[in-house]
Amino acid sequence: MNKVSAIILAAGSGSRFGEIKQFKELNGNPIWVYSINTFILSECVDELILVVPNYSLETLKKSQIFISLNKEDNIKLVSGGESRKDSVINGLKSVKEANDIVCIHDAARPFIKTSYIKYSIDACSEFDGAIIAIPAVDTVKKADNQLIKNTIDRESLWMAQTPQTFKKDKLLYAIKNFSHLNITDESILMEEANFKIKLIEGDQSNFKITNAIDWELAKVIVKGE
Numbered sequence: 318m319n320k321v322s323a324i325i326l327a328a329g330s331g332s333r334f335g336e337i338k339q340f341k342e343l344n345g346n347p348i349w350v351y352s353i354n355t356f357i358l359s360e361c362v363d364e365l366i367l368v369v370p371n372y373s374l375e376t377l378k379k380s381q382i383f384i385s386l387n388k389e390d391n392i393k394l395v396s397g398g399e400s401r402k403d404s405v406i407n408g409l410k411s412v413k414e415a416n417d418i419v420c421i422h423d424a425a426r427p428f429i430k431t432s433y434i435k436y437s438i439d440a441c442s443e444f445d446g447a448i449i450a451i452p453a454v455d456t457v458k459k460a461d462n463q464l465i466k467n468t469i470d471r472e473s474l475w476m477a478q479t480p481q482t483f484k485k486d487k488l489l490y491a492i493k494n495f496s497h498l499n500i501t502d503e504s505i506l507m508e509e510a511n512f513k514i515k516l517i518e519g520d521q522s523n524f525k526i527t528n529a530i531d532w533e534l535a536k537v538i539v540k541g542e
Contacts, residue, residue, distance in 0.1 A: 320416040321438055323356045323480075324348065324408035327424035328397020339424045341532075344539040346382065348526065351427030353386055359431040361438050362393055362420060366411050368404045369397040402500055406492060413486065419488055421503055422480040425526045428538060429480065436517045437482035445512035446483035446503050449519035450475040468517070475516055477502050478523050487512050499501040 327339040327349040337348045340507050349367065356362055378394055384541055386392060395411050397404035405421060412419060418441050422429060435447045440447035455475035481503050492505035493504045500506060507514050526535055 319418045319438070319441065320364075320413070321418040321420055321482075322412040322416045322485075323362040323364040323420040323422065323434075324366045324405065324412075325352050325356070325422050326368050326397075326401065326404055326408070327423050328368045328370050328404045329401070329425070335399060340368075343427065343535055348427050348535075349424040350382060350386065352422055352424050352429060353392065355429050355431055356420075356422070356434065357386070359434045361435050362433075364393070364413055365391045366393045366395055366408045367424075368397045368408045370383060377514065400504075401474060402492070402496070405503060409485075409492075417485050418482060419485045420480045420482040423525055426479055427522055427526070427535065428522045428524070430523070432519065433519055433523065434480055434482075437480050440515040440517060441482055441484055444515040445487045446481065446504070446507055447515040447517055448481040449478040449523060450501075451478065451519050451521065451523075452476075452514050477504060478519050478525070483507060483512075483514075 329339065340347050343351070353365060356365055358369065374394055374396055393411050395407050398407050408470070411417065416450065418438060420438060437447040437449060453471040453476055455471070457469040457471050457474060459469055483503065487510070488503065488507065491510040491512065495506045495509045498505065500510065504514055524531060526532055
C-alpha cells in the first residue's frame, strides 16, 4: 500500500497580493490552516509537511493554532527556499524514506476538497502523477508587444491547480535532471522528463488567493459555509 506525504507550500512572498497572504487571517484562522485541516480530514496521508518562511518557523511552532492541529505530531515544519522549486526540494528532504507518493499543495488554495486529494493519489497507481486542473473557459489570445498574433484553441487548454501528486522517485529524478528550468508548478519538471501525468478535472472553488478580489471572494465563501 502506498504511503503518502503531503507538502503544503506556505513560503511565498505574496508579491502579487501585496503581503504574505498565507498568514493572513480568514475568519479567524490563517489561510494555511484551511489546507492543513482538509488534508487531515482526507485521511489519505500519513505525513504533513508545512513549508514556511524561515523567519516564521520558531514562532509558528510555538503558536497555539499549530499545537492544536499537531495533536498526533505528524506535521513537520520546514523552512522554505528562495523559489517555489527550492521550497519543494526542502519539503522533499523531510519526507519519510518509506513514503513513495508526494502530494504538493498551495496553502493559498484554502478550499481544496478531500475528494481531489484522494483522486490525485489514486491516479498514481496507474500514472507517474496527477494534477487537478480546470478547462480554460475564456478565449485565449497570443500577443507580441500587445498586438494579437493569433487565437489559441481553448478546447485542449487546461488551467493547472493543486494538489499535484507524484511518485516520489520520479519527481526526484525530474528535479535532478531539469533543475535548471524556471517553473511555476512541479508538473513542468515531470513533463520535461516524459512522465505520464493524469489530468483530473477540478472546479473553480479551488482558486488561488492571488489578489484583493480573490480575498474578498474567499471571505464570502467562508461566511457562507
